[in-house]
Amino acid sequence: MKTRIIDGRAIANEIKEDLLQETKDLIAENIIPRMAVLHIGEDPASLSYTKSIKRISTKLNIEVDVRKIEETADDAYVIDEIKNLNEDKNIHGILIQEPIPSSFNREKLLLSVSPLKDIDCMNPVNLGRVMKGKFLFAPSTPLGVLKILECENIDVEGKHIVIVGRSNIVGKPLANLFLIKEKNGNATVTVCHSKTRNLPFFTKMAEVLIVAIGNPGFIKCDMVKKGAVVIDVGINSVMDNEGKHKLVGDVDFEAVTGAVAYLTPVPGGVGPVTTMMLLSNLIKAVREKTVKS
Ligand SMILES: NC(=O)c1ccc[n+]([C@@H]2O[C@H](COP(=O)([O-])OP(=O)(O)OC[C@H]3O[C@@H](n4cnc5c(N)ncnc54)[C@H](OP(=O)(O)O)[C@@H]3O)[C@@H](O)[C@H]2O)c1
Known part of the structure:
Protein backbone atom coordinates (compact mmCIF):
# COMPACT_ATOMS: atom_id res chain seq x y z
CA MET A 1 0.00 0.00 0.00
CA LYS A 2 1.21 3.50 -0.80
CA THR A 3 1.40 5.50 2.41
CA ARG A 4 0.82 9.23 2.21
CA ILE A 5 3.41 10.91 4.43
CA ILE A 6 1.68 14.01 5.76
CA ASP A 7 3.75 17.16 5.43
CA GLY A 8 3.19 19.01 8.73
CA ARG A 9 5.57 21.78 7.69
CA ALA A 10 3.52 22.55 4.57
CA ILE A 11 0.33 22.67 6.65
CA ALA A 12 2.09 24.94 9.17
CA ASN A 13 3.17 27.25 6.33
CA GLU A 14 -0.41 27.58 5.11
CA ILE A 15 -1.56 28.56 8.62
CA LYS A 16 1.37 30.96 8.84
CA GLU A 17 0.18 32.83 5.72
CA ASP A 18 -3.28 33.26 7.27
CA LEU A 19 -1.79 34.40 10.58
CA LEU A 20 0.42 36.93 8.83
CA GLN A 21 -2.63 38.50 7.20
CA GLU A 22 -4.38 38.57 10.59
CA THR A 23 -1.47 40.27 12.33
CA LYS A 24 -1.18 42.82 9.49
CA ASP A 25 -4.88 43.63 9.97
CA LEU A 26 -4.35 44.00 13.72
CA ILE A 27 -1.36 46.27 13.26
CA ALA A 28 -3.47 48.42 10.94
CA GLU A 29 -5.79 48.79 13.95
CA LEU A 116 -9.03 34.83 28.64
CA LYS A 117 -5.24 34.81 28.26
CA ASP A 118 -4.69 31.07 28.73
CA ILE A 119 -3.64 30.39 25.12
CA ASP A 120 -2.49 26.79 25.68
CA CYS A 121 -5.59 25.88 27.70
CA MET A 122 -3.79 24.87 30.87
CA ASN A 123 -6.23 26.44 33.31
CA PRO A 124 -8.71 23.74 34.47
CA VAL A 125 -11.54 26.20 33.76
CA ASN A 126 -10.66 26.17 30.06
CA LEU A 127 -10.04 22.42 30.03
CA GLY A 128 -13.51 21.92 31.52
CA ARG A 129 -14.97 24.00 28.71
CA VAL A 130 -13.25 21.74 26.16
CA MET A 131 -14.93 18.78 27.86
CA LYS A 132 -18.30 20.50 27.49
CA GLY A 133 -17.59 21.21 23.82
CA LYS A 134 -17.99 25.01 24.05
CA PHE A 135 -14.66 26.75 24.47
CA LEU A 136 -12.50 29.70 23.54
CA PHE A 137 -9.18 27.86 23.75
CA ALA A 138 -8.25 24.20 23.35
CA PRO A 139 -4.68 22.92 23.88
CA SER A 140 -2.51 23.49 20.81
CA THR A 141 -1.35 19.89 20.22
CA PRO A 142 -4.87 18.38 20.01
CA LEU A 143 -5.86 21.34 17.82
CA GLY A 144 -2.84 20.53 15.64
CA VAL A 145 -4.00 16.93 15.22
CA LEU A 146 -7.48 18.11 14.23
CA LYS A 147 -6.02 20.63 11.79
CA ILE A 148 -3.91 17.95 10.10
CA LEU A 149 -6.94 15.68 9.64
CA GLU A 150 -8.97 18.60 8.28
CA CYS A 151 -6.23 19.63 5.82
CA GLU A 152 -5.95 16.03 4.60
CA ASN A 153 -9.76 15.87 4.17
CA ILE A 154 -10.01 12.99 6.63
CA ASP A 155 -13.54 12.98 7.99
CA VAL A 156 -13.68 11.39 11.43
CA GLU A 157 -17.48 11.30 11.82
CA GLY A 158 -18.60 7.83 12.85
CA LYS A 159 -15.05 6.47 12.68
CA HIS A 160 -13.34 4.54 15.45
CA ILE A 161 -10.44 6.62 16.74
CA VAL A 162 -8.00 5.09 19.18
CA ILE A 163 -5.80 7.44 21.19
CA VAL A 164 -2.82 5.94 23.02
CA GLY A 165 -1.91 8.27 25.91
CA ARG A 166 -4.23 10.01 28.38
CA SER A 167 -2.30 13.13 29.40
CA ASN A 168 -4.14 16.34 30.20
CA ILE A 169 -2.39 18.19 27.37
CA VAL A 170 -2.84 15.65 24.57
CA GLY A 171 -4.88 12.45 25.00
CA LYS A 172 -7.79 13.56 27.19
CA PRO A 173 -8.58 16.91 25.51
CA LEU A 174 -8.17 15.31 22.08
CA ALA A 175 -10.69 12.60 22.99
CA ASN A 176 -13.15 15.31 24.03
CA LEU A 177 -12.63 17.27 20.81
CA PHE A 178 -13.33 14.16 18.72
CA LEU A 179 -16.59 13.68 20.62
CA ILE A 180 -17.97 17.14 19.88
CA LYS A 181 -21.29 17.00 18.03
CA GLU A 182 -20.16 18.96 14.97
CA LYS A 183 -17.78 18.97 11.98
CA ASN A 184 -14.44 17.32 12.84
CA GLY A 185 -16.14 15.50 15.73
CA ASN A 186 -18.81 12.81 16.10
CA ALA A 187 -16.20 10.04 16.26
CA THR A 188 -16.22 6.92 18.40
CA VAL A 189 -13.24 7.22 20.71
CA THR A 190 -11.19 4.73 22.70
CA VAL A 191 -8.43 6.03 24.97
CA CYS A 192 -5.63 3.64 25.96
CA HIS A 193 -2.83 4.04 28.50
CA SER A 194 -0.06 2.15 30.25
CA LYS A 195 -2.52 -0.04 32.16
CA THR A 196 -4.52 -1.03 29.07
CA ARG A 197 -4.51 -4.80 28.73
CA ASN A 198 -3.76 -6.19 25.26
CA LEU A 199 -3.03 -2.79 23.67
CA PRO A 200 -2.59 -4.20 20.11
CA PHE A 201 -6.20 -5.45 20.21
CA PHE A 202 -7.30 -1.80 20.40
CA THR A 203 -4.69 -0.21 18.15
CA LYS A 204 -5.47 -2.75 15.39
CA MET A 205 -9.14 -1.74 15.52
CA ALA A 206 -8.36 1.94 14.91
CA GLU A 207 -9.40 3.56 11.66
CA VAL A 208 -7.54 6.59 12.99
CA LEU A 209 -4.73 5.91 15.48
CA ILE A 210 -3.23 8.76 17.49
CA VAL A 211 -0.14 7.97 19.56
CA ALA A 212 1.15 10.27 22.31
CA ILE A 213 3.14 8.27 24.84
CA GLY A 214 6.79 9.34 24.66
CA ASN A 215 8.22 5.90 23.80
CA PRO A 216 10.42 5.82 20.65
CA GLY A 217 9.17 3.55 17.85
CA PHE A 218 6.73 1.76 20.17
CA ILE A 219 3.95 1.18 17.61
CA LYS A 220 5.02 -1.57 15.22
CA CYS A 221 3.54 -2.76 11.94
CA ASP A 222 1.61 -5.61 13.60
CA MET A 223 -0.15 -3.12 15.89
CA VAL A 224 -1.92 -1.13 13.15
CA LYS A 225 -4.91 -1.77 10.92
CA LYS A 226 -4.11 -1.96 7.22
CA GLY A 227 -5.11 1.32 5.57
CA ALA A 228 -5.43 3.25 8.84
CA VAL A 229 -4.59 6.91 9.42
CA VAL A 230 -1.73 7.14 11.93
CA ILE A 231 -0.87 10.40 13.65
CA ASP A 232 2.34 10.29 15.67
CA VAL A 233 2.44 12.96 18.37
CA GLY A 234 5.51 11.59 20.17
CA ILE A 235 8.80 13.46 20.16
CA ASN A 236 11.75 11.46 21.50
CA SER A 237 15.44 12.22 21.33
CA VAL A 238 17.47 9.07 20.58
CA MET A 239 21.06 8.33 19.55
CA ASP A 240 21.61 7.30 15.90
CA ASN A 241 24.22 4.77 14.69
CA GLU A 242 26.87 7.50 14.60
CA GLY A 243 26.19 8.55 18.17
CA LYS A 244 24.33 11.73 17.17
CA HIS A 245 21.03 12.81 18.71
CA LYS A 246 17.98 12.58 16.47
CA LEU A 247 14.26 13.02 16.99
CA VAL A 248 11.87 10.13 16.43
CA GLY A 249 8.20 9.55 17.14
CA ASP A 250 6.28 6.90 19.08
CA VAL A 251 5.58 5.00 15.85
CA ASP A 252 8.19 2.83 14.11
CA PHE A 253 8.08 4.98 10.96
CA GLU A 254 9.92 2.60 8.57
CA ALA A 255 7.99 -0.47 9.74
CA VAL A 256 4.56 1.15 9.48
CA THR A 257 5.14 2.87 6.12
CA GLY A 258 3.50 0.74 3.45
CA ALA A 259 0.93 -0.72 5.83
CA VAL A 260 -1.16 2.38 6.53
CA ALA A 261 -2.84 4.96 4.29
CA TYR A 262 -1.60 8.11 6.09
CA LEU A 263 1.29 8.70 8.47
CA THR A 264 2.83 11.79 10.08
CA PRO A 265 6.63 11.89 10.30
CA VAL A 266 8.70 13.03 13.29
CA PRO A 267 10.10 15.62 12.94
CA GLY A 268 7.94 17.54 10.46
CA GLY A 269 4.52 16.20 11.41
CA VAL A 270 2.40 17.35 14.36
CA GLY A 271 5.12 19.56 15.91
CA PRO A 272 5.16 22.49 13.45
CA VAL A 273 1.35 22.55 13.28
CA THR A 274 1.15 22.66 17.10
CA THR A 275 3.20 25.87 17.23
CA MET A 276 0.92 27.50 14.66
CA MET A 277 -2.16 26.51 16.64
CA LEU A 278 -0.68 28.17 19.73
CA LEU A 279 -0.19 31.38 17.75
CA SER A 280 -3.71 31.06 16.31
CA ASN A 281 -4.96 30.90 19.90
CA LEU A 282 -3.05 34.09 20.65
CA ILE A 283 -4.77 35.88 17.76
CA LYS A 284 -8.10 34.53 19.06
CA ALA A 285 -7.24 36.04 22.47
CA VAL A 286 -6.50 39.42 20.85
CA ARG A 287 -9.78 39.38 18.94
CA GLU A 288 -11.73 38.29 22.03
CA LYS A 289 -10.27 41.20 23.98
CA THR A 290 -10.98 43.66 21.15
CA VAL A 291 -14.60 42.52 21.00
CA LYS A 292 -15.00 42.73 24.81
CA SER A 293 -13.43 46.21 25.21
N1 LIG B 1 4.17 17.19 18.73
C1 LIG B 1 3.87 18.00 19.73
O1 LIG B 1 3.58 19.14 19.52
C2 LIG B 1 3.85 17.47 21.12
C3 LIG B 1 3.22 18.15 22.16
C4 LIG B 1 3.14 17.57 23.41
C5 LIG B 1 3.75 16.35 23.64
N2 LIG B 1 4.42 15.75 22.62
C6 LIG B 1 5.06 14.44 22.80
O2 LIG B 1 4.04 13.47 22.94
C7 LIG B 1 4.45 12.44 23.83
C8 LIG B 1 3.47 12.36 24.96
O3 LIG B 1 3.46 13.57 25.66
P1 LIG B 1 2.55 13.80 26.96
O4 LIG B 1 2.92 15.09 27.53
O5 LIG B 1 1.14 13.51 26.59
O6 LIG B 1 3.14 12.61 27.89
P2 LIG B 1 2.78 12.13 29.35
O7 LIG B 1 2.12 13.19 30.13
O8 LIG B 1 4.02 11.48 29.85
O9 LIG B 1 1.70 10.98 29.09
C9 LIG B 1 2.04 9.80 28.43
C10 LIG B 1 0.83 8.93 28.31
O10 LIG B 1 1.19 7.76 27.60
C11 LIG B 1 0.79 6.60 28.33
N3 LIG B 1 1.78 5.55 28.09
C12 LIG B 1 3.11 5.57 28.36
N4 LIG B 1 3.68 4.42 27.98
C13 LIG B 1 2.69 3.64 27.46
C14 LIG B 1 2.64 2.34 26.91
N5 LIG B 1 3.74 1.59 26.81
N6 LIG B 1 1.46 1.88 26.48
C15 LIG B 1 0.34 2.63 26.56
N7 LIG B 1 0.32 3.88 27.09
C16 LIG B 1 1.48 4.37 27.53
C17 LIG B 1 0.79 7.03 29.78
O11 LIG B 1 -0.07 6.17 30.49
P3 LIG B 1 -0.42 6.38 32.07
O12 LIG B 1 -1.37 7.54 32.12
O13 LIG B 1 -1.03 5.11 32.48
O14 LIG B 1 0.90 6.68 32.75
C18 LIG B 1 0.27 8.46 29.66
O15 LIG B 1 -1.13 8.49 29.62
C19 LIG B 1 5.87 12.83 24.25
O16 LIG B 1 6.79 12.20 23.39
C20 LIG B 1 5.92 14.33 24.02
O17 LIG B 1 7.23 14.80 23.77
C21 LIG B 1 4.47 16.27 21.38
Missing part, protein backbone atom coordinates in the same frame (compact mmCIF):
# COMPACT_ATOMS: atom_id res chain seq x y z
CA ASN A 30 -2.76 49.74 16.11
CA ILE A 31 -2.79 46.42 17.97
CA ILE A 32 0.44 44.48 18.34
CA PRO A 33 -0.26 40.87 19.37
CA ARG A 34 1.92 40.08 22.37
CA MET A 35 2.37 37.01 24.53
CA ALA A 36 4.32 36.37 27.71
CA VAL A 37 6.19 33.11 28.17
CA LEU A 38 7.07 32.20 31.75
CA HIS A 39 10.07 30.00 32.28
CA ILE A 40 10.59 28.56 35.71
CA GLY A 41 14.00 26.95 35.98
CA GLU A 42 16.34 25.98 33.16
CA ASP A 43 14.83 23.02 31.32
CA PRO A 44 16.82 22.96 28.03
CA ALA A 45 14.00 21.45 25.89
CA SER A 46 11.50 24.10 26.94
CA LEU A 47 14.07 26.89 26.49
CA SER A 48 14.64 25.66 22.96
CA TYR A 49 10.85 25.50 22.33
CA THR A 50 10.54 29.12 23.50
CA LYS A 51 13.36 30.13 21.14
CA SER A 52 11.53 28.52 18.25
CA ILE A 53 8.22 30.21 19.22
CA LYS A 54 10.04 33.53 19.36
CA ARG A 55 11.71 33.04 15.96
CA ILE A 56 8.42 32.17 14.24
CA SER A 57 6.53 34.93 16.08
CA THR A 58 8.96 37.61 14.94
CA LYS A 59 8.23 36.68 11.32
CA LEU A 60 4.53 37.05 12.09
CA ASN A 61 4.77 40.47 13.79
CA ILE A 62 3.98 38.88 17.16
CA GLU A 63 5.95 40.03 20.19
CA VAL A 64 7.10 37.46 22.75
CA ASP A 65 8.02 38.65 26.21
CA VAL A 66 10.07 35.91 27.91
CA ARG A 67 10.09 36.04 31.73
CA LYS A 68 12.70 33.82 33.35
CA ILE A 69 12.06 32.86 36.94
CA GLU A 70 14.65 31.21 39.15
CA GLU A 71 13.83 27.75 40.46
CA THR A 72 14.50 29.15 43.95
CA ALA A 73 11.46 31.48 43.71
CA ASP A 74 8.20 30.46 45.41
CA ASP A 75 4.54 30.09 44.38
CA ALA A 76 3.60 33.54 45.72
CA TYR A 77 6.27 35.21 43.56
CA VAL A 78 5.13 33.44 40.38
CA ILE A 79 1.44 34.07 41.10
CA ASP A 80 2.21 37.75 41.58
CA GLU A 81 3.99 37.80 38.23
CA ILE A 82 1.01 36.07 36.59
CA LYS A 83 -1.43 38.54 38.19
CA ASN A 84 0.55 41.44 36.73
CA LEU A 85 0.44 39.81 33.31
CA ASN A 86 -3.32 39.16 33.67
CA GLU A 87 -3.83 42.89 34.25
CA ASP A 88 -1.39 44.10 31.59
CA LYS A 89 -3.51 45.39 28.67
CA ASN A 90 -0.61 44.94 26.26
CA ILE A 91 -0.27 41.20 26.96
CA HIS A 92 -2.87 39.08 25.17
CA GLY A 93 -1.66 35.58 25.96
CA ILE A 94 0.26 33.84 28.75
CA LEU A 95 2.11 30.56 28.42
CA ILE A 96 3.77 28.83 31.37
CA GLN A 97 6.42 26.51 29.98
CA GLU A 98 6.48 22.91 31.16
CA PRO A 99 7.94 21.22 33.05
CA ILE A 100 7.14 23.38 36.05
CA PRO A 101 9.66 22.32 38.73
CA SER A 102 8.10 20.05 41.35
CA SER A 103 8.84 22.52 44.18
CA PHE A 104 5.96 24.68 42.82
CA ASN A 105 2.23 24.05 43.18
CA ARG A 106 1.52 23.50 39.49
CA GLU A 107 -2.29 23.49 39.80
CA LYS A 108 -2.27 26.75 41.75
CA LEU A 109 -0.09 28.45 39.13
CA LEU A 110 -2.21 27.25 36.21
CA LEU A 111 -5.44 28.32 37.94
CA SER A 112 -4.07 31.83 38.40
CA VAL A 113 -3.72 32.46 34.64
CA SER A 114 -6.71 34.43 33.38
CA PRO A 115 -8.88 32.06 31.28
